[in-house]
Amino acid sequence: MREVPMPDSRFKILTSASTSGPGDAGRTGSWRVERPVIDLKRCTPAKTGKSSCHLCWLYCPDNVVSKTVEPTIDLEYCKGCGICAEECPVNAIEMVSEEAFIEGGADE
Amino acid sequence: MTKTTKTNVLNLTSEEFIHPGNRACSGCSLSILYRIGLKALGRDCIFVVPPSCLTVMQGLYPISATQMPVLNGTFASTAAIATGVRAAMKRLDKKTQVVAWAGDGGTSDIGIQALSGALERNEDIIYICYDNEAYMNTGVQRSGTTPQGGLTTTTPYTGKKETGKNVPDIVAAHNPAYIATCSASYPLDFHDKLLKAKEIRGLKYIHIQTPCPPGWGCEEHMTVKIGKMAIECGLFDLYEIEDGKKSFSEPTQKLLKKSKLRPVSDYLKLQTRFKALSEDQVVAMQKRIDLKWEKYRQEFNT
Amino acid sequence: MSKKLIESGNSAAALAVQLASAEVIAAYPITPQTPLTEKLSELIAAGEMDAEYVAVESEHSALAVCIGAASSGVRPFTATSSNGLLYMSEQLHWAAGGRLPMVMCVVNRGIGAPWSVWNDHQDAISQRDAGWIQIFAKDHQEIVDMTLKAFRLAELVHIPVMVNYDGYYLSHTYMPFELPDAAEVRDFLPDYNYKHALRPETPESLNTVTLPDARMDINGVKQGGYMDIRHNLHEEMRLAMDVWEEIDADFQKRFGRGGAPILDPYRCDDAEYVVVAMGTIANQFRDVVDRLREQDNLKVGVLALQMYRPFPTSKIAETLQSAKAVMVCEKGLSYGNQGALFADLKSALYPYQARPLLHNFITGLGGREIRTDDLYLTMKTACQQEDQGTPEQNDTPQWIGLQL
Numbered sequence: 001m002r003e004v005p006m007p008d009s010r011f012k013i014l015t016s017a018s019t020s021g022p023g024d025a026g027r028t029g030s031w032r033v034e035r036p037v038i039d040l041k042r043c044t045p046a047k048t049g050k051s052s053c054h055l056c057w058l059y060c061p062d063n064v065v066s067k068t069v070e071p072t073i074d075l076e077y078c079k080g081c082g083i084c085a086e087e088c089p090v091n092a093i094e095m096v097s098e099e100a101f102i103e104g105g106a107d108e
Numbered sequence: 109m110t111k112t113t114k115t116n117v118l119n120l121t122s123e124e125f126i127h128p129g130n131r132a133c134s135g136c137s138l139s140i141l142y143r144i145g146l147k148a149l150g151r152d153c154i155f156v157v158p159p160s161c162l163t164v165m166q167g168l169y170p171i172s173a174t175q176m177p178v179l180n181g182t183f184a185s186t187a188a189i190a191t192g193v194r195a196a197m198k199r200l201d202k203k204t205q206v207v208a209w210a211g212d213g214g215t216s217d218i219g220i221q222a223l224s225g226a227l228e229r230n231e232d233i234i235y236i237c238y239d240n241e242a243y244m245n246t247g248v249q250r251s252g253t254t255p256q257g258g259l260t261t262t263t264p265y266t267g268k269k270e271t272g273k274n275v276p277d278i279v280a281a282h283n284p285a286y287i288a289t290c291s292a293s294y295p296l297d298f299h300d301k302l303l304k305a306k307e308i309r310g311l312k313y314i315h316i317q318t319p320c321p322p323g324w325g326c327e328e329h330m331t332v333k334i335g336k337m338a339i340e341c342g343l344f345d346l347y348e349i350e351d352g353k354k355s356f357s358e359p360t361q362k363l364l365k366k367s368k369l370r371p372v373s374d375y376l377k378l379q380t381r382f383k384a385l386s387e388d389q390v391v392a393m394q395k396r397i398d399l400k401w402e403k404y405r406q407e408f409n410t
Numbered sequence: 411m412s413k414k415l416i417e418s419g420n421s422a423a424a425l426a427v428q429l430a431s432a433e434v435i436a437a438y439p440i441t442p443q444t445p446l447t448e449k450l451s452e453l454i455a456a457g458e459m460d461a462e463y464v465a466v467e468s469e470h471s472a473l474a475v476c477i478g479a480a481s482s483g484v485r486p487f488t489a490t491s492s493n494g495l496l497y498m499s500e501q502l503h504w505a506a507g508g509r510l511p512m513v514m515c516v517v518n519r520g521i522g523a524p525w526s527v528w529n530d531h532q533d534a535i536s537q538r539d540a541g542w543i544q545i546f547a548k549d550h551q552e553i554v555d556m557t558l559k560a561f562r563l564a565e566l567v568h569i570p571v572m573v574n575y576d577g578y579y580l581s582h583t584y585m586p587f588e589l590p591d592a593a594e595v596r597d598f599l600p601d602y603n604y605k606h607a608l609r610p611e612t613p614e615s616l617n618t619v620t621l622p623d624a625r626m627d628i629n630g631v632k633q634g635g636y637m638d639i640r641h642n643l644h645e646e647m648r649l650a651m652d653v654w655e656e657i658d659a660d661f662q663k664r665f666g667r668g669g670a671p672i673l674d675p676y677r678c679d680d681a682e683y684v685v686v687a688m689g690t691i692a693n694q695f696r697d698v699v700d701r702l703r704e705q706d707n708l709k710v711g712v713l714a715l716q717m718y719r720p721f722p723t724s725k726i727a728e729t730l731q732s733a734k735a736v737m738v739c740e741k742g743l744s745y746g747n748q749g750a751l752f753a754d755l756k757s758a759l760y761p762y763q764a765r766p767l768l769h770n771f772i773t774g775l776g777g778r779e780i781r782t783d784d785l786y787l788t789m790k791t792a793c794q795q796e797d798q799g800t801p802e803q804n805d806t807p808q809w810i811g812l813q814l
Contacts, residue, residue: 007567011649014639014643015508016507016618017170017606017615018168018614019170019171019627019628024130026129028129057122061134061136061137061331063143074128077129080134081135086332153610167618168619169619174613174615177610177613177616178616179477179478179608180617181617182500185470185471185474188474191436192474194478195479196434196481196482196484198462199434221467224467228467
């Protein structure tokens, strides 16, 4: 590791240097008008109890589907694009209007 | 030919290198390919990104969505900046991968000079062009790769008159160390080509067709399907060229056995950006594709 | 061991860059910089300099390579002239706003259109607002010494530095100069550092889109917006003047040369009339000063300005405040208004109740020969006009050496 001197301490040197973290765009979950709902009785890994398929995890642009035997969706950031529902080979995911979740709003 | 790994969904790492809640559009296929691509590249990377959709995905200062170091730079100089980073890595004796991620505008239009220079010098970098076929970040203006007939804000009403540039062919004329085409709809294919590229020295160029729902005028949930259709219709082909030898990737390779491919009108119908195309233009497009595949069959079918 | 050489100005620059151990050289050939690029290429190919030489395909890419290298924590160098400098203009602003430590030599040459390969200062002047520190050398020894000091300044204050020297007058002429000992230079100039060097272990995203307003980062700490970052660049450019003087003092201790880092006066102590100029023309004026004093009994002096940006507002104003008249003679201008140096100086003198009258002279554009006789006659007339009647401030630039 090269030992490098620091710049002069009288200088603050403000620079546009970003550090990484989630939610740069805030709560992108607020973008969606429909949310994906997974039917665990149809979902292949959930049904068989074994890791398999996981196509919803693969194709999610926003990395909000978990690669778990019972897949979960992070609704904080899910933008509701519907790709998971479209690509699910066993039609286990349905896109449901957000309206259904407004009253009382239980998280699913 | 360098050995190819075959990654599948099960053995693909679940480690993530990009944070959710970023500013990519809902259903963005760049998000898919970027997310999966990063799994192949790993953390020992430095990225170079010009103004583009990916810049917006990086995030606004001071929050970044990508977990690797990223150097944002001016529009025309992606390949040159990457050259500078690579030269520095050489001086520091580091094996850190230097990866440029540019859009079609930043590659085939304003960025082509710097790319050509980097190719001529055979810089040891991976240059990735994600091609959504227009200047999407600034609201869908026509670019060098916008296909004929494509409606954009700067080719309104009648669509683009000219055909798009074939950037992989332009790049291939420079004889790079490795050149590959990919699709955002086949992220595992992209992943494995990246693994291969990491092991090759010299300039590796990867061109990825990146469907864009708002820019192409299709539904968000159809992103992956549209990309697959472009391949099924024989419009966009997945291949690699190494040591001057071209070989098709599986989704395209399997089409060689068919005598007739899916009609391109299926693909065009699904996108409102093609609604200005006339019957004659569609017929002409189909003819061009048919001719191309006739040549492929002659060359590659034994 | 230091050594004495007789070499061209371009060679002097190249040898200074070799001493400074620049590690990534990216340069595109352009008259009259080309021999500098060629010399660096030879030194590397001969194994006398350990660096990466990148044969870029344009000047815009040359500075891009330097930006990439500097951002990765390695000392870069490039050089250019005229249209090449303009071609990389957006990168100049980028390097400054990105607070990248780097040094570039600009071999001053007139800008097209029409095409000119000969010397004037318009190239550097046209970039004076980019946020780069600009210094002007007036002989080969200054090229060497200023380049070495520039590397140290850039790295201490994280602002890029442009070392200007006149095309042909310096780049292609031969002069004796001393090259300091390599080991002593390494002691003077420590290893390169960039505060936000790209490292996978501590990943950051540099220079992405920055909002107008300040914003919280992931730790909940408020970080500045665009204007705050730019304000900081300006403030620290001003502060860099002090650091430049400190570096010069240290250089003088180690190598025995220096003492006039910002203003280099000649016979100004008792001068009633002072000529202000940058680069080789300031040296040429020394002959004019001697002649005006001996033949015409005019108390004239010439003040060479070594650091143009940041502009040494109070320093130069205090020096000139008590003169009767100041003649600003420059090789470039802000078209549609006045000489750039003239305007800067007039603005610096504005707050003073008692201040000299200022004359603006433009000369030498596109390499037009600057005849010492013409300079002598013009300055003599200007001085003598002051003595007659009550002269008024005249902002209109007077051109020396027009032929039509």
